[in-house]
Amino acid sequence: RKEVEQDPGPFNVPEGATVAFNCTYSNSASQSFFWYRQDCRKEPKLLMSVYSSGNEDGRFTAQLNRASQYISLLIRDSKLSDSATYLCVVNGGDYKLSFGAGTTVTVRA
Amino acid sequence: NAGVTQTPKFRVLKTGQSMTLLCAQDMNHEYMYWYRQDPGMGLRLIHYSVGEGTTAKGEVPDGYNVSRLKKQNFLLGLESAAPSQTSVYFCAIATTPYEQYFGPGTRLTVT
Numbered sequence: 001r002k003e004v005e006q007d008p009g010p011f012n013v014p015e016g017a018t019v020a021f022n023c024t025y026s027n028s029a030s031q032s033f034f035w036y037r038q039d040c041r042k043e044p045k046l047l048m049s050v051y052s053s054g055n056e057d058g059r060f061t062a063q064l065n066r067a068s069q070y071i072s073l074l075i076r077d078s079k080l081s082d083s084a085t086y087l088c089v090v091n092g093g094d095y096k097l098s099f100g101a102g103t104t105v106t107v108r109a
Numbered sequence: 110n111a112g113v114t115q116t117p118k119f120r121v122l123k124t125g126q127s128m129t130l131l132c133a134q135d136m137n138h139e140y141m142y143w144y145r146q147d148p149g150m151g152l153r154l155i156h157y158s159v160g161e162g163t164t165a166k167g168e169v170p171d172g173y174n175v176s177r178l179k180k181q182n183f184l185l186g187l188e189s190a191a192p193s194q195t196s197v198y199f200c201a202i203a204t205t206p207y208e209q210y211f212g213p214g215t216r217l218t219v220t
Contacts, residue, residue: 004151032207043199043211044152087151095140095159095206096167099151 001026004100006088011105013078020074021103023088032091033064035073037084038102044087047073078107112136113212115200121218122190130185130215132200138210140203141183142167143175145196146214152199158183159206190219 006023013019025033033050048055050062050071061074071090075082088100112135122128132141139160144152144167154167161180172194174186187194195218201209 002151008149034207043213045211046208049208091207095157095165096154097207097209099144099153101149101151 002100003027003098004088004090006100006103008101009104011103012108013105014108015078015080017078017107018074018076019078019105020072021086021105022070022072023100023103024068024070025088025090025098026069027090027098028066028069030090033062033071034089034097035060035062035071036087036089036099038087039084044099047086075105078105080107080109083107113200113202113210115198115212115215117215118213119216121220122187123220124191126190127186127188128190128217129187130198130200130217132183132185132202132212134181134202136202136204136210137180138202138204139180140206140209141177142201142203142209143173143183143185144199144201145169145194146199147196155185155198190217192219195219 035047036044037047038044048057054063059076063072085102085104087102116131142157143155156175158177164175198215200212203209
């Protein structure tokens with residue numbers, strides 16, 4: 001079983017729409033959770049950390065559900081520039097991160 | 110790229126050839142990592158270092174070696190390249206293990 005699993009998508013949404021997607025993780029001892037963004041043929045970049053109480057950063061909202069071991073990301077008022085692959089990331093123990101394969105979002109005009 | 114550079118950006122090798130990828134940082138971060146990324150798969154950790162002079166194996170270390178003789182440089186070596194090592198290689202640096210900043214990547218093709 002993969003440590004972090006994501007729906008690969010693609011999620012194809014019009015500008016202004018709301019899009020949400022989840023990832024699940026297998027290690028119940030994980031303590032740190034993140035969303036990274038990766039544009040085509042570019043390096044991953046940290047989008048936001050995910051806190052137990054949930055957190056917002058502008059149009060982006062992240063939620064953590066420890067009981068069911070999933071993390072969600074919601075993007076409101078989608079922009080063309082939000083088109084990217086979103087990587088779910090969980091600490092994998094001792095200095096390491098485990099990355100999901102990513103969820104692709106395409107925002108169309 | 111948070112002061113992370115990778116050399117080279119692209120490389121084509123023949124099976125059996127060797128090469129070294131260089132990751133250099135100017136941020137004085139303790140933690141450095143080498144990942145590979147293949148289509149449909151998440152980033153997979155090859156080796157990592159928690160400080161100058163230290164290295165440790167990650168998830169997929171076979172066929173690779175690393176060295177961190179200087180704090181600012183982390184080298185990834187392929188002694189005898191195989192087609193299965195065709196991939197995009199990313200280096201990452203961090204002050205804490207979990208907020209990692211990535212270099213621009215090296216695209217390696219082994220024929």
